[in-house]
Amino acid sequence: xxxxxxxxxxxxxxxxxxxxxxxxxxxxxxxxxxxxxxxxxxxxxxxxxxxxxxxxxxxxxxxxxxxxxxxxxxxxxxxxxxxxxxxxxxxxxxxxxxxxxxxxxxxxxxxxxxxxxxxxxxxxxxxxxxxxxxxxxxxxxxxxxxxxxxxxxxxxxxxxxxxxxxxxxxxxxxxxxxxxxxxxxxxxxxxxxxxxxxxxxxxxxxxxxxxxxxxxxxxxxx
Amino acid sequence: xxxxxxxxxxxxxxxxxxxxxxxxxxxxxxxxxxxxxxxxxxxxxxxxxxxxxxxxxxxxxxxxxxxxxxxxxxxxxxxxxxxxxxxxxxxxxxxxxxxxxxxxxxxxxxxxxxxxxxxxxxxxxxxxxxxxxxxxxxxxxxxxxxxxxxxxxxxxxxxxxxxxxxxxxxxxxxxxxxxxxxxxxxxxxxxxxxxxxxxxxxxxxxxxxxxxxxxxx
Numbered sequence: 001x002x003x004x005x006x007x008x009x010x011x012x013x014x015x016x017x018x019x020x021x022x023x024x025x026x027x028x029x030x031x032x033x034x035x036x037x038x039x040x041x042x043x044x045x046x047x048x049x050x051x052x053x054x055x056x057x058x059x060x061x062x063x064x065x066x067x068x069x070x071x072x073x074x075x076x077x078x079x080x081x082x083x084x085x086x087x088x089x090x091x092x093x094x095x096x097x098x099x100x101x102x103x104x105x106x107x108x109x110x111x112x113x114x115x116x117x118x119x120x121x122x123x124x125x126x127x128x129x130x131x132x133x134x135x136x137x138x139x140x141x142x143x144x145x146x147x148x149x150x151x152x153x154x155x156x157x158x159x160x161x162x163x164x165x166x167x168x169x170x171x172x173x174x175x176x177x178x179x180x181x182x183x184x185x186x187x188x189x190x191x192x193x194x195x196x197x198x199x200x201x202x203x204x205x206x207x208x209x210x211x212x213x214x215x216x217x218x219x220x221x222x
Numbered sequence: 223x224x225x226x227x228x229x230x231x232x233x234x235x236x237x238x239x240x241x242x243x244x245x246x247x248x249x250x251x252x253x254x255x256x257x258x259x260x261x262x263x264x265x266x267x268x269x270x271x272x273x274x275x276x277x278x279x280x281x282x283x284x285x286x287x288x289x290x291x292x293x294x295x296x297x298x299x300x301x302x303x304x305x306x307x308x309x310x311x312x313x314x315x316x317x318x319x320x321x322x323x324x325x326x327x328x329x330x331x332x333x334x335x336x337x338x339x340x341x342x343x344x345x346x347x348x349x350x351x352x353x354x355x356x357x358x359x360x361x362x363x364x365x366x367x368x369x370x371x372x373x374x375x376x377x378x379x380x381x382x383x384x385x386x387x388x389x390x391x392x393x394x395x396x397x398x399x400x401x402x403x404x405x406x407x408x409x410x411x412x413x414x415x416x417x418x419x420x421x422x423x424x425x426x427x428x429x430x431x432x433x434x435x436x437x438x439x
Binding site for chain 2: 004078156160187
């Protein structure tokens with residue numbers, strides 16, 4: 001019987017765990033990019049002139065937001081191969097995270113877009129901008145500025161949710177930890193350590209978001 | 223064991239659903255009680271308590287729920303407490319819910335106009351009565367939409383008990399899927415059961431929010 005607490009196994013496994021951290025961050029960032037694309041596309045689809053497109057978007061948002069991520073990722077894990085898409089677990093995990101985050105992003109971005117006064121769009125068109133330019137510059141960018149805190153909060157949640165992707169054996173921190181745990185039986189030490197690592201990852205992400213907003217969303221000073 | 227998804231398998235899912243409901247209720251009640259204490263400490267006069275509860279909330283909101291369950295599950299065993307799996311996950315969910323509800327209710331308490339508690343203080347009403355009869359009733363009204371909305375997160379969150387091995391709806395789905403080799407059908411049904419549980423709450427939360435916004439105008 002060894003000592004009650006033994007963090008030695010954790011320090012031996014540190015390189016593997018740090019690679020796992022990178023895996024989690026990569027998974028999260030890829031998921032966010034996909035979620036952002038779905039979010040913006042979904043807002044456009046939600047305001048489409050074709051009724052079935054609108055209905056399908058609403059159904060997508062409601063189904064994703066009212067079922068657990070664990071069930072969604074299992075469903076995709078088995079459903080994608082049936083569609084002829086034989087993907088590795090990590091890619092499946094990115095798709096699942098993107099779809100999940102995308103549904104929330106649609107609702108958040110839509111709230112921001114609705115907060116932009118109609119007169120702004122009209123002013124943009126009157127100045128001779130294309131519809132696409134008006135959407136990108138006059139509607140989307142100020143909308144993102146307004147909803148940035150809730151959107152990034154949702155993306156932090158997406159990063160934490162990525163730990164669930166370990167259940168389909170995607171490459172990320174939790175699945176690395178589970179492998180180390182089954183080799184060493186030091187469950188508490190391993191999970192306690194990676195909990196601290198997740199806390200650090202969310203802080204890194206929040207700092208990243210703050211920098212990003214200063215770079216791209218601040219008002220021009222010159 | 224049945225080779226296809228039939229009534230018996232659906233019944234097994236329903237028995238899992240019962241545990242999902244029970245876990246949700248335990249987490250909501252436990253998390254509500256602890257969360258109220260967290261919210262009061264977070265808005266109280268003691269700087270030490272304020273900072274401690276701020277840290278508590280930051281840790282629980284900054285780490286995955288799955289890790290919190292693992293740490294509680296194995297941590298309890300480590301200090302020699304042999305508790306059944308359901309009790310360990312119930313404690314994990316309670317702690318997590320208390321942090322989220324505490325943060326929602328902190329915001330609500332601070333959203334009550336300060337004139338309310340100033341007037342009460344001027345009338346000589348002390349802190350316990352002031353909170354109980356004046357601030358909290360108004361705060362709970364403000365917090366209603368967000369609290370109902372959080373209930374949806376909580377119900378979905380209980381699916382993670384499956385990863386720790388506790389048989390609730392999601393785990394029951396995994397078991398049935400392994401027996402019947404019909405994963406798409408089984409997880410579709412499991413998803414539909416969660417949806418039936420969560421969607422009415424989501425709609426109710428949205429309705430409360432519009433009603434509240436209309437009243438505030």
